[in-house]
Amino acid sequence: MAALDKTPSGAARADNTEPILSVRDLRTQFFTSDGVVRAVDGVSFDLHRSETLCIVGESGCGKSVTALSILGLIPREIGRVVGGSIRFDGMELTKLDEGEMRRIRGNRISMIFQEPMSSLNPVYTVGFQIAETLRIHQGLSNKAAAERAIEMLALVRIADARRRAGEYPHQLSGGMRQRVMIAIALACNPQVLIADEPTTALDVTIQAQILELMVELKERLGTAIVLITHDLGVVAEVAERVIVMYAGRTAEEATVSELLDNPQHPYTRGLIGSIPRRSTPGARKTTRTRLQEIRGIVPSLREEIPGCAFAPRCSIATERCTSQRPPLETHGPRHSAACWETAPSSALTATSPRS
Amino acid sequence: MTTYILRRLLATIPVMAVVALFVFFLLHLTPGDPAAVIAGDDASPAEVDGIRRKLGLDRPIWEQFGLYVWNLLRGDLGTSIFSNLPVMTLVKQRLEPSLVLAVATLTVAVVLAIPMGVLAAWKARSAIDRVVMGFSVLGFAVPVFLVGYLLIYVFAIQLRWLPVQGYQPLANGIGGTLRSITLPALALGMTYMALIARITRASMLEVLSEDYIRTARAKGVATSSVLLRHALKNAAVPIVTVIGIGFALLISGVVITETVFNIPGLGRLTVDAILKRDYPIIQGLIILFAASKVLVNLLIDISYTLFDPRIRQ
Ligand SMILES: Nc1ncnc2c1ncn2[C@@H]1O[C@H](COP(=O)(O)OP(=O)(O)OP(=O)(O)O)[C@@H](O)[C@H]1O
Ligand code: SF4
Ligand SMILES: [Mg+2]
Numbered sequence: 001m002a003a004l005d006k007t008p009s010g011a012a013r014a015d016n017t018e019p020i021l022s023v024r025d026l027r028t029q030f031f032t033s034d035g036v037v038r039a040v041d042g043v044s045f046d047l048h049r050s051e052t053l054c055i056v057g058e059s060g061c062g063k064s065v066t067a068l069s070i071l072g073l074i075p076r077e078i079g080r081v082v083g084g085s086i087r088f089d090g091m092e093l094t095k096l097d098e099g100e101m102r103r104i105r106g107n108r109i110s111m112i113f114q115e116p117m118s119s120l121n122p123v124y125t126v127g128f129q130i131a132e133t134l135r136i137h138q139g140l141s142n143k144a145a146a147e148r149a150i151e152m153l154a155l156v157r158i159a160d161a162r163r164r165a166g167e168y169p170h171q172l173s174g175g176m177r178q179r180v181m182i183a184i185a186l187a188c189n190p191q192v193l194i195a196d197e198p199t200t201a202l203d204v205t206i207q208a209q210i211l212e213l214m215v216e217l218k219e220r221l222g223t224a225i226v227l228i229t230h231d232l233g234v235v236a237e238v239a240e241r242v243i244v245m246y247a248g249r250t251a252e253e254a255t256v257s258e259l260l261d262n263p264q265h266p267y268t269r270g271l272i273g274s275i276p277r278r279s280t281p282g283a284r285k286t287t288r289t290r291l292q293e294i295r296g297i298v299p300s301l302r303e304e305i306p307g308c309a310f311a312p313r314c315s316i317a318t319e320r321c322t323s324q325r326p327p328l329e330t331h332g333p334r335h336s337a338a339c340w341e342t343a344p345s346s347a348l349t350a351t352s353p354r355s
Numbered sequence: 356m357t358t359y360i361l362r363r364l365l366a367t368i369p370v371m372a373v374v375a376l377f378v379f380f381l382l383h384l385t386p387g388d389p390a391a392v393i394a395g396d397d398a399s400p401a402e403v404d405g406i407r408r409k410l411g412l413d414r415p416i417w418e419q420f421g422l423y424v425w426n427l428l429r430g431d432l433g434t435s436i437f438s439n440l441p442v443m444t445l446v447k448q449r450l451e452p453s454l455v456l457a458v459a460t461l462t463v464a465v466v467l468a469i470p471m472g473v474l475a476a477w478k479a480r481s482a483i484d485r486v487v488m489g490f491s492v493l494g495f496a497v498p499v500f501l502v503g504y505l506l507i508y509v510f511a512i513q514l515r516w517l518p519v520q521g522y523q524p525l526a527n528g529i530g531g532t533l534r535s536i537t538l539p540a541l542a543l544g545m546t547y548m549a550l551i552a553r554i555t556r557a558s559m560l561e562v563l564s565e566d567y568i569r570t571a572r573a574k575g576v577a578t579s580s581v582l583l584r585h586a587l588k589n590a591a592v593p594i595v596t597v598i599g600i601g602f603a604l605l606i607s608g609v610v611i612t613e614t615v616f617n618i619p620g621l622g623r624l625t626v627d628a629i630l631k632r633d634y635p636i637i638q639g640l641i642i643l644f645a646a647s648k649v650l651v652n653l654l655i656d657i658s659y660t661l662f663d664p665r666i667r668q
Contacts, residue, residue: 073572077480098578106574113573118566123588123663133574168664184574 019046019087020191020224021070021109026084028062028069035302039065039079041248041309044328047192052218052225054235054256056271057245060298063228066245067194071111072101089191107137110185114197116178120169126153126180127165130187137188152183156213175206179213186217193218194226199234211238232272236260241334244268247299247309250328254335264337267310308340316341356660363656367649374645378638379423383416393436393634406436410635432639437631442639445624452522453609453620455532459540460605464547465598469587471548472555472594477582479560487552494549499608503542503615510538520617535618543612547601554597558590565589591662599655606644 028040040062047053055063068074069081072093086093088109093101105111113119120129130152131145140148146165153161156179169177178198185193195214199207215238218225229235235242239256244265252265263269296313299305307322308314314321320340328338337343382389390407391398398406407413411422426433432442475487511519517538523531562568563586571585613622621640628636659666 071573073569102575102577104575105572106576111573113566113570115566119570121567121571121585121589122665132576136575136577170665181570184570 021047022087024085030079038301050222054239054242055228061245062248107188109192110190111194112181133187156183196228252337264342433635449624459536460544464544468548468551472552475556476559491549491553494545506538522618539616543608558593562586562590602651
């Protein structure tokens with residue numbers, strides 16, 4: 001069929017298979033008074049159009065720094081993206097200047113944060129804060145932007161949107177504030193929405209509502225989502241693909257079913273040890289499991305790690321693990337992991353029983 | 356909002372009452388016969404008696420206080436002992452230069468210090484920041500009269516750009532007034548500028564690390580707008596507070612500055628009155644200064660509501 005298809009729509013479709021966002025070997029460092037912190041140390045992933053990608057990993061493994069690096073929001077005085085590439089819709093973001101980045105932020109790539117209580121400016125009305133994005137990126141007049149802001153509030157299902165638009169953040173609950181953040185983020189209909197633990201600070205019941213809202217709006221607007229989370233229950237519910245991060249690196253990347261059914265990296269296996277299996281999808285919907293605690297401590301990011309960062313905690317580690325860094329190797333269609341011992345090329349250990 | 360302002364307004368009444376009480380008893384707390392104190396060491400008993408009767412000091416004290424408060428409420432601050440003119444008349448004659456000096460100082464300080472503080476916070480730990488902070492340490496350390504004489508030497512004597520001293524009233528044209536007030540305002544404004552720049556920097560630094568600043572940047576807001584619209588408005592409450600506190604410093608500063616630059620304002624009136632022990636003038640000025648501070652504080656309190664919606668309830 002592809003051979004016969006010479007219409008422009010065919011070309012467009014071929015284009016659509018290109019990832020909208022492609023991160024390769026991203027490295028971000030902070031320069032502190034007592035040394036260099038390698039917060040992100042070689043992360044790679046692809047995000048396809050209208051896809052939901054989850055990033056999971058323990059606290060401090062560089063998830064937020066990855067997100068901020070993509071938007072160019074690492075404060076220049078303390079840190080910098082030192083290597084790798086971030087390609088977005090044909091552009092290399094690491095090469096853009098501040099003005100060009102500004103036209104992308106909030107417009108084509110948006111971000112929402114973990115802290116709904118402090119992420120909105122306390123001295124401006126929420127309507128103003130939504131309208132501001134529209135004025136900046138779409139050049140709407142004050143009046144048109146204000147009207148559109150009210151529509152956005154209604155879209156994120158805030159009742160009585162017209163009145164709420166005139167209220168200040170302190171007059172709104174945490175859940176409502178996060179809805180406002182979503183409204184701000186989606187106001188310009190971005191291609192990518194990065195949500196950094198958007199529900200962690202909220203009550204459990206509110207968490208589910210916010211997540212549902214995000215998924216629904218994503219389908220409606222066709223936005224691709226990078227969802228950063230600690231919650232494997234959330235991953236199971238909303239993710240299409242997952243990347244597992246460890247100590248600033250990608251440990252494993254796979255579709256959600258592959259990852260949950262057939263984890264390759266020992267770290268991933270440790271994380272999902274207690275997650276209910278696919279055979280009981282109903283159970284997955286209701287169980288919200290935090291990441292499993294794994295024995296040992298996360299390595300300090302201040303020293304260079306020559307080998308596998310997980311080696312000190314890994315039960316199947318070998319000599320090679322501590323001296324050579326395992327590359328991200330393909331384990332099947334859209335499944336890769338960075339581990340010497342479970343890599344397909346490692347003939348002896350590839351068939352070793354899962355722990 | 357209205358109740359907030361009303362509450363603030365009511366709160367000024369007890370403050371002013373305490374000030375009036377203090378000022379009234381000022382005369383009576385000094386050891387000895389107040390009339391003799393005012394008349395001075397060389398006065399004859401007849402002169403002392405005259406003063407006593409003139410000030411009503413021979414009447415019962417509660418009656419004196421009642422009369423004092425009643426007169427205050429009518430805007431009568433008493434009569435000068437030496438010139439025999441109403442204190443209010445003397446004040447009105449001297450008010451313009453002082454008011455112009457105070458307003459000019461305030462304007463110069465605020466207009467220069469706030470951008471300095473914002474810049475220093477934005478470029479924290481850079482060379483610009485160090486220059487601004489160094490300047491603000493200097494502004495604190497060097498006394499007003501020294502800065503004043505230095506400015507006179509450079510800009511009036513050497514460069515001859517501006518008059519050495521004196522004051523040109525507004526009635527003779529605003530150009531002359533501005534020329535005569537520039538150096539005094541700069542001299543007096545130095546401390547003030549240092550104070551405001553410092554607090555602006557500190558307050559901005561705190562605000563710039565807030566999550567909502569990150570949100571603004573993630574929205575694609577331009578840097579100038581992040582600084583001025585998103586950060587400065589949040590940083591405003593401490594800055595405005597310090598401008599109010601600075602106003603208290605301003606009053607004592609005005610006295611010194613008027614002396615250095617030979618400006619016939621309220622500061623000079625105060626110094627002369629103290630030297631001559633013209634108590635009604637001293638009392639009247641204290642009341643006026645206190646009232647102006649209370650008024651400024653009230654304005655500051657009300658201005659908070661412009662910056663922070665959370666204060667409006
Ligand atoms: N401003 C900074 N200065 C120095 N180090 C930093 C800074 N911000 C982050 N880091 C370091 O970078 C590493 C990654 O931090 P990051 O916030 O990305 O973790 P995270 O995966 O988002 O964790 P969490 O799940 O707790 O949000 C951490 O070790 C942290 O100490
Ligand atoms: S590379 Fe070695 S240490 Fe790292 S996860 Fe695989 S087996 Fe464990
Ligand atoms: Mg984080």
